[in-house]
Amino acid sequence: MKILVINAGSSSLKYQLLDPATHELMAKGLCERIGIGGHIKHTPEGKEAYAADIDMPTHSEAIQAVLSLLVDPAHGVIKTVSEIDAVGHRVVHGGEEFASSVLIDDQVMDTLKACIPLAPLHNPANITGINACKAAMPGVPHVAVFDTAFHQTLPPKAFIFALPYEYYEKDKVRRYGFHGTSHRYVSQRAASLMGRPIEELKLVTCHLGNGASTCAIKYGKSIDTSMGFTPLDGLPMGTRSGAVDSGILQYLMDLKHLDIHQMLDILNKKSGVLGISGISSDFRDLDQAAAAGSERAQLAIDVFTYKVTKRIGSSAAAMGGLDGVIFTAGVGENSPELRAKILEGLEFLGLKLDPAKNNIRGKEAVISTDDSPNTIMVIPTNEELVIAMDTAKIVSQLKK
Numbered sequence: 001m002k003i004l005v006i007n008a009g010s011s012s013l014k015y016q017l018l019d020p021a022t023h024e025l026m027a028k029g030l031c032e033r034i035g036i037g038g039h040i041k042h043t044p045e046g047k048e049a050y051a052a053d054i055d056m057p058t059h060s061e062a063i064q065a066v067l068s069l070l071v072d073p074a075h076g077v078i079k080t081v082s083e084i085d086a087v088g089h090r091v092v093h094g095g096e097e098f099a100s101s102v103l104i105d106d107q108v109m110d111t112l113k114a115c116i117p118l119a120p121l122h123n124p125a126n127i128t129g130i131n132a133c134k135a136a137m138p139g140v141p142h143v144a145v146f147d148t149a150f151h152q153t154l155p156p157k158a159f160i161f162a163l164p165y166e167y168y169e170k171d172k173v174r175r176y177g178f179h180g181t182s183h184r185y186v187s188q189r190a191a192s193l194m195g196r197p198i199e200e201l202k203l204v205t206c207h208l209g210n211g212a213s214t215c216a217i218k219y220g221k222s223i224d225t226s227m228g229f230t231p232l233d234g235l236p237m238g239t240r241s242g243a244v245d246s247g248i249l250q251y252l253m254d255l256k257h258l259d260i261h262q263m264l265d266i267l268n269k270k271s272g273v274l275g276i277s278g279i280s281s282d283f284r285d286l287d288q289a290a291a292a293g294s295e296r297a298q299l300a301i302d303v304f305t306y307k308v309t310k311r312i313g314s315s316a317a318a319m320g321g322l323d324g325v326i327f328t329a330g331v332g333e334n335s336p337e338l339r340a341k342i343l344e345g346l347e348f349l350g351l352k353l354d355p356a357k358n359n360i361r362g363k364e365a366v367i368s369t370d371d372s373p374n375t376i377m378v379i380p381t382n383e384e385l386v387i388a389m390d391t392a393k394i395v396s397q398l399k400k
């Protein structure tokens with residue numbers, strides 16, 4: 001089966017064509033500058049990468065460019081578009097409506113539109129991407145896979161904010177959590193690497209990239225997670241503040257004469273490790289700067305790793321125990337130094353890091369010592385593969 005996976009942003013469209021059964025990636029690429037020009041980077045497996053400026057006033061032209069390249073004699077990997085069995089779409093917010101992936105029909109589209117106020121930056125772009133793909137490939141099933149769905153198993157005590165209850169009941173204000181596809185994938189890989197059923201494991205997954213979140217996964221279900229109503233909550237990130245005392249907002253807005261949009265812009269784009277260090281949102285830059293003596297780069301690293309350490313502890317407390325910790329995404333997969341720093345002092349939770357085994361980047365590995373009571377692992381995330389696998393599963397049920 002060949003599944004096209006689409007991740008549409010407001011001016012971008014990422015894609016992968018892959019076979020979920022064999023995990024074979026056939027091609028991947030990115031359309032950028034949609035609406036303000038148009039550029040495509042296309043990387044077919046076994047052939048040279050290709051890039052070109054192509055006029056893309058809307059996502060429709062972008063998906064047309066993708067389909068043309070996929071069947072192109074020089075740069076393509078399939079003969080005709082009809083070889084694509086289904087399309088899987090990443091959708092950021094499914095609200096409380098979707099606890100798993102779904103086949104997209106008119107009713108699902110209406111529900112996605114109803115979720116727009118919950119994710120005003122992301123869901124409109126996802127919907128535009130779905131509409132463009134449905135128009136370009138009308139006879140093909142389309143499936144939506146949600147960032148929020150995996151966290152729909154959170155119990156009320158974990159998802160209710162201590163605000164007047166009507167804000168939940170009437171206005172849907174609650175913890176939703178994000179990165180669900182990634183947390184689900186790495187926890188399932190972890191269980192299979194450990195050779196134990198996920199139904200008996202208590203795992204903490206740490207998705208540490210530009211965006212960062214942790215998840216407490218008890219017996220295969222998300223029971224708590226660090227991101228909240230929006231992806232701004234929880235850990236400090238590249239440019240996002242993570243959770244801050246909300247009293248700070250009014251103080252700064254009064255002092256600096258900021259409106260709420262300017263304040264949120266600061267919290268989303270100028271904070272996190274960039275804000276603390278004043279140097280960069282990229283941990284590689286921070287490592288270098290800290291090694292060269294920058295105290296603020298070091299402080300940014302210290303604040304970030306301290307918060308992740310605390311989340312591992314609080315997640316273990318929420319689950320009443322711990323069997324394993326998993327690191328994934330850019331930082332989690334590639335930085336032995338940050339992993340070591342996060343795990344410092346956590347031996348009391350049965351987490352003994354093996355420095356030699358920890359010295360790996362970007363591949364699946366157990367990095368705890370042989371006598372560590374609990375397992376520490378690195379598992380590269382693969383959200384596109386999960387989207388393709390969910391899509392294939394839903395489509396094969398249709399055929400029965």
Ligand code: ADP
Pocket residue numbers: 208209210211238281282283284329330331334335
């Ligand atoms: P996104 O959330 O955008 O998908 P990624 O998961 O790709 O982000 O993570 C990107 C981040 O990973 C970069 O900003 C960088 O800080 C970090 N990163 C990548 N490689 C390394 C490395 N070798 N050492 C430390 N950090 C790294």
